[in-house]
Amino acid sequence: MLQVDNIHSYYGDSHVLQGVSVNVKKGSLSVLLGRNGMGKTTTIRSIIGFTPPRQGKIRFQGNEIQKLPSYRVAQLGIGLVPQGRGVFPNLTVKENLTIAARNSSRRGWTLDRIYELFPRLKERASSMGGNLSGGEQQMLTIGRALMTNPDLLLLDEPSEGLSPLMVQEVENIISALKQEGLSMLMVEQNISMALHVADWVYVMCxxxxxxxxxxxxxxxxxxxKHKYLGMSS
Ligand SMILES: Nc1ncnc2c1ncn2[C@@H]1O[C@H](COP(=O)(O)OP(=O)(O)O)[C@@H](O)[C@H]1O
Ligand SMILES: [Mg+2]
Known part of the structure; x- marks a missing residue:
């Protein structure tokens, strides 16, 4: 589904990704772990085309995408749940969802199916995005990405800043999406949550x-675990 092959990415002269290779198999969930500042978000940014790699290849469903602008990458079927969310605060929940809707017969996410997966969003359909709790905003961000009907979903620290209860909720959602057969690449700091749902794990340093x-x-x-993730055994 996705093959990131030996990519090198930069911010200006700063050589941040130094030959990163990561794969996502169809219908599976790969997870990127590592401490802060190790290049996880930059890997996601490289895939979606915000920070294109200067060397290396990224293949998605057989196409080379490393030189494509991000709108083309999205059109090919890659959805993004960015770090720090970013719902539209002055749009309602329903408006946040429908603005992302894309006609596609492929997977067919609709408002009704999103509300089925996130009953809380249905209750809050008329609330402004800015008035949601952190957990609700994360649900909305995931729902919005699904409305683009992605074949591959990139999630950058979906549990960041959430209460343990909401982290569990995010884990349940991700498990449900796996059941649906969605392919995913997730960055996480919450290692135990990540290891519950992951099929394959990468650690970056x-x-x-x-x-x-x-x-x-x-x-x-x-x-x-000790050296790169700061976990005591
Ligand atoms: N926009 C940017 N400009 C310059 N350097 C950046 C930028 N974003 C991130 N970096 C640097 O790139 C490195 C990797 O960052 P990032 O990919 O965000 O790490 P992670 O997501 O693993 O915490 C860090 O050293 C960070 O300071
Ligand atoms: Mg990051």
């Missing part, structure tokens, strides 16, 4: 992938 394996491989690897 200083712009490089320093570990990849199954969630069980990582759970058994005390050295990686």
């Amino acid at each position: 200083k712009g490089e992938v320093v570990f990849d394996g199954s969630p069980d491989d990582l759970k058994r690897n005390d050295a990686v």
